[in-house]
Amino acid sequence: MSDDKDIRERFWTDLSSSPFLMVGLQGSHAHSVPMTAQLDKDADHCFWFYTSRDNRLAAGGPAMAQFAAKDHYLFACINGTLVPETDETVIDRYWSKQVEAWYPGGRQDPNLLMLRFDLGTAEIWRADLSIGGVFKMMFGGDVRAELRDKHAEVSL
DSSP states (O other): OOOOOHHHHHHHHHHSSSOOEEEEEOOOOOOEEEEEOOOOTTOOTTEEEEETTSTTTTTOEEEEEEEEEESSSSSEEEEEEEOOOHHHHHHTTOOOOHHHOOOOTGOOTEEEEEEEEEEEEEEEEHHHHHHHHHHHHHOOOOOOHHHHSSEEEEEO
16 A cells, blocks of 8 residues: 555645546436536545536435546545535635536526535545556556555545
């Protein structure tokens, strides 16, 4: 296993630069849906999603989120719980023109719902190889040993 603190920090850095995840409810046969996480550097126990009351995630409950960094050097599967966010200051804090584009009624749209994803644990994989690892892969060499220390199961 790699240094959990380093891989956790790398996860948050990568998620901050590309906050897009696939999210689904556990125990549901419905497919996961793409969501944009609203992140707070001081809230490393959760993140939020704006959605609609008719979205398949609106019921909340135990959920899983999958993340792939934009450079494809980090992947994560995160479990947690989706709960409706009722704190108006939180809902207002992340409101933006980009979010407003999805809600014709604006911030007061009756279909607007913010969900908080309370984080549980995550399994994170780093796939960034050293230059030697890249050469091994190019010529069919075994890179498994190099990647062995780039996997962690962490509490978020």
